[in-house]
Structure formats: structure tokens, C-alpha cells
Amino acid sequence: MKIQILGTGCPKCKQLEANARAAVAELGIEAAVEKVIEIDRIMDMGVMVTPALALDGTVKSAGKILTKDQIITMLKGGN
Amino acid sequence: MPCACSNGNTTLVYACSGAANTGYLADQVARALAKEGTGKMTCLAALGANVSGYIESARGADRNVVIDGCAVGCGKRIFEALTIPFERHVMTEYNVEKGKTAITGDIIMDVTSKVKESICNGK
DSSP: OEEEEESSSOHHHHHHHHHHHHHHHHHTOOOEEEEEOOHHHHHHTTOOSSSEEEETTEEEEESSOOOHHHHHHHHTTOO | OOOGGGTTSOEEEEEOOOSSHHHHHHHHHHHHHHHHTSOEEEOHHHHHTTOHHHHHHHHHSSEEEEEESSTTOHHHHHHHHHTOOOEEEEGGGTTOOTTTSOOOHHHHHHHHHHHHHHHHTTO
8 A cells, every 4th residue: 555645845744644654553554655745746646735645546635634543544444 | 916815725716618708718717816826726627537636635725716607517516516615606697698708808807806806805
């Protein structure tokens, strides 16, 4: 599983990344967390508001700092 | 000059960009609003095509402003289908007749000004 955190490096993006890493650690799953900071790549994924989170290339959230628990729910297949 | 109402908020602007003169006007008004800083223009077609990044951006935006060309309301229909809140302006409600009115620079400026005023007043 690949988790992408899209954002140019603001504190909100860093918080979302930390929450995603904490969610992965708590679940004990194999997942790569990648930061996408290049504006061209962010735009290519159609993201207009950051921070955003994508799972395996599908954007699941934009403009929000998802909590660790929200990300855990998402990783388990919920919304 | 950026619109004061957009300060601190994310306003996304979508134009129907349809084939008629009204679609052309919708497109030009949306581009003018973006140029003036009232909002960021983004792609309505991508929402209709279910592109995840665009859909989640619309869900995460503070305001979504749809500029529809005519009463067919393609923009309105797309947002309603996605159940995402939006506000809407229709070009035929600005004294523009579909298929008849020639879209000039003056018309684009006039309609942009009226739509911008409405957006900034939260109407």
C-alpha cells in the first residue's frame, strides 16, 4: 500500500504526515508513506487544496488534517 | 486585486464551458474571477469524470462557486450528484440570451463584476 501526503511543506502537511505514520505504526501494516511536495505533481492529481492524502493513487481527502483514527478507519477500508 | 472575501478561505470556481455562447461566457467569467483573486478556477469536467483529487478538493474547499451557462445546469447537476455544497450563477440570468447574444469584452467585464459582488456579499 502506498500513502501519499500532498502538500508543499506547511505545518498542516507535516501534521497529516505524522498522523499517517502513526496510523500505519498502530495497525502494524506494510505501507510506504511518500511526501509529494512538487506543485506540478500535486496539480496533476487534481488537488487544489492541501494538505491531501492519497491511497494507492486515489485521493481520499483534501484540505483537511485527518486524525490518526480517521486514517486508521480509511486504511481498514472505511471512509 | 484579490477579493477581500477570499482572504483565508479557499474558494473554487467552476465553469460549465459549454459549446454555446453562454458556456463561453461562463468560462471567461470564471477565468476573470480567478485572475482577480476571487477564487481558484478548477475543472468541472474532472468532477463529472469522478477524478478523485478534484472531488476531494471540492469537498475540502470553503466555497464552491459554479458558473453555469444556461438553465440546463450541468454544473448544478454534477454538484448535486456528488452531494457537495455549492453556490451558483447562471449566465442567462444576466441578460444574455443563449445562442443569440454576442459575447463581448464589455459583457464579460459586466457579468464578472456582478458575479464577484454577489460572491463577496455571500449571496
